[in-house]
Amino acid sequence: MRSDAIVTIDGPSGAGKSTISRMFASKLHYTYLDTGAMYRAVGLKVTRLGIDPADSEAMARMFEDLDLRLLPGGDDTIVLLGEDDISKAIRTPEMGMIASRVSAEKIVREKLTQIQREIGKNGGIVAEGRDMGTVVFPKAECKFFLDASPEERARRRQLQLLEKGQSVDFQVLLDQIIKRDRDDSSRDLAPLQPADNAVIIDSSKMSIDEVVNFMMNYFEKVQ
Numbered sequence: 001m002r003s004d005a006i007v008t009i010d011g012p013s014g015a016g017k018s019t020i021s022r023m024f025a026s027k028l029h030y031t032y033l034d035t036g037a038m039y040r041a042v043g044l045k046v047t048r049l050g051i052d053p054a055d056s057e058a059m060a061r062m063f064e065d066l067d068l069r070l071l072p073g074g075d076d077t078i079v080l081l082g083e084d085d086i087s088k089a090i091r092t093p094e095m096g097m098i099a100s101r102v103s104a105e106k107i108v109r110e111k112l113t114q115i116q117r118e119i120g121k122n123g124g125i126v127a128e129g130r131d132m133g134t135v136v137f138p139k140a141e142c143k144f145f146l147d148a149s150p151e152e153r154a155r156r157r158q159l160q161l162l163e164k165g166q167s168v169d170f171q172v173l174l175d176q177i178i179k180r181d182r183d184d185s186s187r188d189l190a191p192l193q194p195a196d197n198a199v200i201i202d203s204s205k206m207s208i209d210e211v212v213n214f215m216m217n218y219f220e221k222v223q
């Protein structure tokens with residue numbers, strides 16, 4: 001099995017991408033790249049600094065000293081802004097909405113795309129996000145688009161948050177998911193959509209292991 005392929009996993013929020021991407025990367029002994037965490041980190045920094053995401057000059061200055069590091073973690077990627085561990089602070093539904101907002105800005109997409117390509121330049125990576133197979137790594141050897149119904153995604157997100165001690169109303173989560181899908185899919189830059197050559201997986205009625213096994217079989221076939 002190749003050790004230097006690029007695998008992309010795109011899809012809407014709550015489709016199980018993070019868990020599945022991490023498991024798949026670990027099976028392949030590949031690096032797992034959580035690009036959503038990068039957009040969330042930028043969203044957090046912009047919020048802390050009180051910058052208007054549409055102010056491109058202020059955003060450019062913000063990127064000049066953006067000291068963002070992603071380290072492999074257990075359940076979640078460890079995200080550091082300078083010496084500040086923001087791993088927990090970025091994982092709230094509100095930060096998801098803010099990340100979605102900043103991710104529509106050209107400068108944010110350009111800067112993060114550049115960093116992501118640099119991380120993936122030698123392959124051996126499972127890159128998870130919204131535009132991995134379409135924009136960031138269009139020549140990736142193996143592309144997946146992971147989907148599930150909005151209701152199933154809201155249910156899974158609610159369970160996930162409960163495990164972290166956060167209790168959030170189902171309807172609130174469902175509304176957020178539907179809004180985020182709409183915003184992420186309808187933006188002009190790198191909208192959420194499957195790459196032409198991506199394998200689309202609807203995981204609504206599949207277990208995590210079933211999805212990972214399906215992916216592994218496909219990955220072995222395209223080698």
Ligand code: DC
Binds near residue numbers: 014035039180
């Ligand atoms: O995957 P996530 O929920 O952590 O992502 C948070 C937001 O970041 C998502 O709503 C849209 C944005 N995002 C993006 O635009 N492109 C990516 N590759 C990853 C995330």
